[in-house]
Amino acid sequence: MRIKSGPLEAAGWWAGLTALWIMLISTVDVLELAVGAAAALAGAWAARAARRAARE
Numbered sequence: 001m002r003i004k005s006g007p008l009e010a011a012g013w014w015a016g017l018t019a020l021w022i023m024l025i026s027t028v029d030v031l032e033l034a035v036g037a038a039a040a041l042a043g044a045w046a047a048r049a050a051r052r053a054a055r056e
Helices: 006-024 030-055
Strands: none
Touching: 006 030
């Protein structure tokens, strides 16, 4: 049985990008956290797609 690493890779990118966003903003507001998490999700899927395209 093969383990699918796509969701794990995207989750890792999302966690890293969200942490970076939190470190770079001055005050952590709920709205800024939500926007940062959404932007990090888009960035995570883009990073995963880029790695996948480079591998093929």
